[in-house]
Amino acid sequence: MQSKAATVDQYLAELPGDRQKAMNELRKVIKKNLPKGFQECMNYGMIGYVVPHSKYPAGYHCDPKLPLPFMGIASQKNFIAVYHMGVYADPKLLNWFTTAHANASSKKLDMGKSCMRYKKPEDIPYQLIGELVTKMTPDEWIALYEKSFRRKK
Numbered sequence: 136m137q138s139k140a141a142t143v144d145q146y147l148a149e150l151p152g153d154r155q156k157a158m159n160e161l162r163k164v165i166k167k168n169l170p171k172g173f174q175e176c177m178n179y180g181m182i183g184y185v186v187p188h189s190k191y192p193a194g195y196h197c198d199p200k201l202p203l204p205f206m207g208i209a210s211q212k213n214f215i216a217v218y219h220m221g222v223y224a225d226p227k228l229l230n231w232f233t234t235a236h237a238n239a240s241s242k243k244l245d246m247g248k249s250c251m252r253y254k255k256p257e258d259i260p261y262q263l264i265g266e267l268v269t270k271m272t273p274d275e276w277i278a279l280y281e282k283s284f285r286r287k288k
Contacts, residue, residue: 138177138180138181139180140177140180141177142177143162143175143176143177143182146177146181146182147159147162147182150210153256154210154215154256156256157210157215157256157259158182158208158210158215160259160261161208161215161217161259161261161264162175162182162208164261164262164264164265164268165184165206165208165264165265165268167265168265168266168268168269169184169268170268170269170271170272170273171273172186172190172272172273172274173185173186173205173206173273174186174187174202176202178201178202178204178207179204179207180209181207181208181209181216181218182207182208182209183204183205183206183207184204184205184206184207185201185202185203185204185205186202186203186205186273186276186277187202188202190273190277191203191273191277196284203276203277203280204220205219205220205221205271205273205276206218206219206220206221206268211252213254214245214252214253214254215252215253215256215259216250216251216252216253217250217251217253217259217264218249218250218251219232219249219251219267220249220276220280221267221270221271221276221279222249222267223248223249224279224280224283224284225271225279228270228271231270232263232267233246235263235266235267236251236260236263239260239262239263240258240260240263242258
């Protein structure tokens with residue numbers, strides 16, 4: 136369910152009230168805690184947090200015209216999703232997050248490789264997401280990305 140919104144504000148304005156409130160809260164906690172150097176934008180039809188070309192000119196290996204994605208938040212049909220490439224690429228961070236989530240929430244974590252899904256907005260552990268955001272700088276993400284995903288020439 137990708138949005139065609141050109142801006143983050145347009146994306147948020149399209150959402151129903153309960154989703155809009157939750158997405159605004161997620162955005163607020165992410166922006167408050169996001170290390171300097173990441174940039175907010177619309178990316179893949181959702182709100183994205185990326186390493187801009189000005190910091191990482193090579194861009195994303197799947198499409199170098201795009202900045203290097205790091206995080207995203209989206210209102211999907213049946214849930215709100217928080218995507219975080221760091222938990223996908225770093226087993227220690229994944230372990231920290233799953234343990235911290237179990238302590239922060241009474242709900243079972245519904246998670247894919249990099250996607251945490253929350254069916255009800257009230258189940259989102261905003262403070263924990265804010266803490267997760269602080270765990271990786273753009274330079275650390277670039278180094279991990281190049282080690283894990285970038286094809287060697």
